[in-house]
Amino acid sequence: MKSNLSPVTGVLHQQQSAPNYQLRRYFPCTELKGLVEQFWFVDWCLPDNKTHTQRNLPDPNFHLLLSTDEIKIIGPVSKVYDYTMHGKGQLLGVKFRVGALVEQFDITPLACVDKTFSLQHLCDMPSSSLVSSLTMASDDAERVKVLSQFLMSFTLPQSTGAAMAEGILNTLQDHSDIFTVEQLAKQCDMPIRQIQRLCQHYIGFSPKWLIRKYRLHQALALLESKATTMADIVAQLNYTDQSHLIRDFKEIIGTTPNRYLKRP
Incomplete structure (x- = not known):
């Protein structure tokens, strides 16, 4: 499992925001390189009286996101988007390569701009077992392993x-x-x-x-x-x-x- 240590881009007020959370990014295994650009995980632990809203620049990629025990697919985003953190929490994400979901699931990116939909919308599979496995994973290596095993059946060579x-x-x-x-x-x-x-x-x-x-x-x-x-x-x-x-x-x-x- 190789970490992605390239500079983070597209994060607003990055220097001021960085102390509020921990971000880790990992490259996929060889078998998933046609589907996944990177895995990204965020953790935070804030005092009871503090919240942090992280704002980010638009992103043309699709993402899979586990947040509050729910898995969602996030389409390309055309405007600044944000996420408010409070207490103790975690986001587990997969950034898909451009065009990967078009080939695999025959979807139209233009129709998905600024849209969020369930995992079942893509693959008609319940997400409960994946949520359970990710919740029980004790570290990033296990999380990457769980996500990789789940995604392996969907990978295709890049067209x-x-x-x-x-x-x-x-x-x-x-x-x-x-x-x-x-x-x-x-x-x-x-x-x-x-x-x-x-x-x-x-x-x-x-x-x-x-x-x-x-x-x-x-x-x-x-x-x-x-x-x-x-x-x-x-x-x-x-x-x-x-x-x-x-x-x-x-x-x-x-x-x-x-x-x-x-x-x-």
């Missing part, structure tokens, strides 16, 4: 289309200088229409939306570093002007950059 869609996302994550669909198409060496079709079928978001999302990741990191001015962020990330940055920030995060920084 060419899903791999191409995932490649588009990886390109956006790896190239911080992509700000237009035309630049993305050139970097991927694909026609724009092919990129649009792949994104719609396997991800559920347009390439333009994905570019905005990953550019906002960069803007957020620069903003939280407090070492860069708004004007510098606008220039570095190729926004038209500060109004353009503020509009994107407010539409996806729900507040302006200045108000975000002032929030405790």
Whole structure:
């Protein structure tokens, strides 16, 4: 079981929030690599008089989530989403690879955006035994083992289309200088229409939306570093002007950059 120690992205107010919980991430075994991107587990133990609401940037991946003895499938998320922690608790999650559930369960990501549904909706299997096994697991290794055994029967080799869609996302994550669909198409060496079709079928978001999302990741990191001015962020990330940055920030995060920084 190999830990994923890469930097965590998409977490709002990450430095201030980190002391409130423990996050661990693990890569899947070889047999599950076509289905699972990573397992992620969160624990917290807060004083009786304290709560913590963790907010996160939108996520184009599907997730399986065990929370309060219930297993849910969470579709792609288009807006900032949050989870409130209090007392002692735990979240156990599986982040699926882009397109994996499309191939396995013949679902349409676009129809699942901002939707949550039961495990039975996907595989017509009761979740009670899985919940019981995960609840009884004593450590992360056992949790990964239980989840891996459950998911093993659903794994399929990654299709060419899903791999191409995932490649588009990886390109956006790896190239911080992509700000237009035309630049993305050139970097991927694909026609724009092919990129649009792949994104719609396997991800559920347009390439333009994905570019905005990953550019906002960069803007957020620069903003939280407090070492860069708004004007510098606008220039570095190729926004038209500060109004353009503020509009994107407010539409996806729900507040302006200045108000975000002032929030405790």
